[in-house]
Amino acid sequence: MIEATSPAAQSRRAARPALEQGRLTWSGLALTVCAVLIYLFLYMPIAILVLFSFTRDQFGVRWTGFTLDWYARLFANERLMGATVNTLYVALLSTFVATVLGTLLAMALERYRFRGRTTVDTLIYLPIVIPEIVMAVALLAFSALAFDLIRLLTGETLRRSLTTVIIGHIAFSVSFVVVVVRTSLKNFDRRLEEAAADLGANGWNVFWRVTFPLILPGIIGGALLAFTLSLDDFIISLFLSGPGTSLLPVEVYNKVRRAVTPEINAISTLMLALSITLVVLSQSVQRRR
Amino acid sequence: MALNALERERQRRERRTLAALLTPGLLWLILFFALPLVIILVYSFMTNGPRGNIVWQFTFGNYIDLFTRSIYVNAYLRSIWISVLTTVICLLLGYPLALFIVRQPPRWRTVLLFLVLIPFWTNFLVRIYAWQIILANNGLINSLLNGLGLPPLALLNTEGATLLGLVYGELPFMVLPIYAALDRFDFTLMEAAADLGASKRRAFWRVMLPMTMPGVAAGSVLVFIPTIGQFVVSELLGGAKVDYLGNLIQRLFLRSNPPNWPLGSAMAMAMMLVLLILILIYFRVTTEEDR
Numbered sequence: 417m418i419e420a421t422s423p424a425a426q427s428r429r430a431a432r433p434a435l436e437q438g439r440l441t442w443s444g445l446a447l448t449v450c451a452v453l454i455y456l457f458l459y460m461p462i463a464i465l466v467l468f469s470f471t472r473d474q475f476g477v478r479w480t481g482f483t484l485d486w487y488a489r490l491f492a493n494e495r496l497m498g499a500t501v502n503t504l505y506v507a508l509l510s511t512f513v514a515t516v517l518g519t520l521l522a523m524a525l526e527r528y529r530f531r532g533r534t535t536v537d538t539l540i541y542l543p544i545v546i547p548e549i550v551m552a553v554a555l556l557a558f559s560a561l562a563f564d565l566i567r568l569l570t571g572e573t574l575r576r577s578l579t580t581v582i583i584g585h586i587a588f589s590v591s592f593v594v595v596v597v598r599t600s601l602k603n604f605d606r607r608l609e610e611a612a613a614d615l616g617a618n619g620w621n622v623f624w625r626v627t628f629p630l631i632l633p634g635i636i637g638g639a640l641l642a643f644t645l646s647l648d649d650f651i652i653s654l655f656l657s658g659p660g661t662s663l664l665p666v667e668v669y670n671k672v673r674r675a676v677t678p679e680i681n682a683i684s685t686l687m688l689a690l691s692i693t694l695v696v697l698s699q700s701v702q703r704r705r
Numbered sequence: 706m707a708l709n710a711l712e713r714e715r716q717r718r719e720r721r722t723l724a725a726l727l728t729p730g731l732l733w734l735i736l737f738f739a740l741p742l743v744i745i746l747v748y749s750f751m752t753n754g755p756r757g758n759i760v761w762q763f764t765f766g767n768y769i770d771l772f773t774r775s776i777y778v779n780a781y782l783r784s785i786w787i788s789v790l791t792t793v794i795c796l797l798l799g800y801p802l803a804l805f806i807v808r809q810p811p812r813w814r815t816v817l818l819f820l821v822l823i824p825f826w827t828n829f830l831v832r833i834y835a836w837q838i839i840l841a842n843n844g845l846i847n848s849l850l851n852g853l854g855l856p857p858l859a860l861l862n863t864e865g866a867t868l869l870g871l872v873y874g875e876l877p878f879m880v881l882p883i884y885a886a887l888d889r890f891d892f893t894l895m896e897a898a899a900d901l902g903a904s905k906r907r908a909f910w911r912v913m914l915p916m917t918m919p920g921v922a923a924g925s926v927l928v929f930i931p932t933i934g935q936f937v938v939s940e941l942l943g944g945a946k947v948d949y950l951g952n953l954i955q956r957l958f959l960r961s962n963p964p965n966w967p968l969g970s971a972m973a974m975a976m977m978l979v980l981l982i983l984i985l986i987y988f989r990v991t992t993e994e995d996r
Contacts, residue, residue, distance in 0.1 A: 447804060447808075450801045450805070451801065451802050451806075454798055454801075455802075455820060458821075458873075459820075461835035461836055461838075462827075464838055464845060465831070465834070468838055475843060476838065477844045516729075520727070520729060521727065523726050524723055524726035528723050530723060539735075539739065540734065543734075545926070546977070546980075547934025547976060548931065549935075549936065549954055549955070549973070550745075553973055554744065555737065557744050557748055557970065558737070558744050586733065586737070587733065587734065587738045590730055619718075668830055668831070668834070672834050672837065672941060676837050684834060684835070687827075687828050688831060691827040691828060692823055692826075695822050695825075
């Protein structure tokens, strides 16, 4: 999503006098000190969290020796493992649907001019700028109303479940996928499609043989973002999951509200490791572009 | 004639493709995003029944409660205040950091930017939780104080802890858009300003800051929006001692017995009103830059 440097900026920077980059000034020094402190601020808590997932201390706030016990306990905790499986299931399914819907929408918005395009644009960007809690209560009210309606019409009683969570996750992920895929469509050389068409490929073939492979990094980038958003989402998951269905962030929240435990430190460390893996993946996909 | 028919056929096919591309995603967003928002807008004008059921009777009562009863007014003002504070502090930390990253040689820049991206992609809950370990009564800071023979401090469950957690959580969202704006900024303009006799400070205020304003505005919006709706940080680090809008909405929908969805919906709508004003300001700031 974020590129380190645009090519234009790179050439401009090369033109900048070399003197300026290496010059040591008071303001430059102040800036460096400031940046180092901010990086410390960003990473110290994370480092402490990881460290204290290996402590023997049963309260998880003191270093009393190394152990892997908490990780072992984690994997023996069926409730947490169940929640992890649920979370992955929700993330995979919602990512798949959101990626397909988002890619189609991005194609429509980037390639066609049509009436109501601005309205569609606004509708797509709204989920990004609306506070998540508003979306969560709206979906909660909607599902309650829909369930009442279904009971009235068919006599069937539905409850909030993983399905309602998946629907909610798709509703906000689609917008993020659209944003990422649109960027890669913008950087796309449309003459390649014209060339393929001139050489006799039909619309279907042009898409699958030319367009799709070229925007694939964008699609994967969007999918990775949707996957992360779903894994990390807590608010919509809290409001839309039913009493019997537990998701990992909700479980962690319920535990954390009570006290710090080394077990939570351990699960947090694992979630952190997963996030880092996903950023690395998404960055390397974008690099290839 | 034949050409005309061919053109018509091509147009028809194009319209069909467009419809196929738009329909699934749009339907989803209308059904599961727009319609739910309309429902809570309607609910916000309805009456709450004795068992927390919706009574379909029109009332302004929820909004009147919201703007007259001190518990709600205070939550409203408190939420706006802490969101403004969080945004300003994130800006004061985020701008220098983004500037620092942009000024590094390319290889370093990638690494430093990556270090901002990691928290951006990391679970918010986990990052907030990390502060509990540090601030708790038996936590890291108090252990250190104890070791030095100093009395312990009550750090967790304070409003200061809430502010700290919010700044910590949202900082990456401020840095990334400012970085993007600074990356596009032509630094030779600063030299031009210096050549023309402007001091460094003046060049910053008159050239660099105005030209990177879209990034500042985008970052501020990205920080402000989640902050005004938050309830997790004030619960985990603030100890739920004082109520913010998010805490009240969550309670009215999920925890109260009986729940009060109409009032909760009205609060959500009132929150959207603040954001609407904010976004209008945002568009003013960014379009002025284009001129």
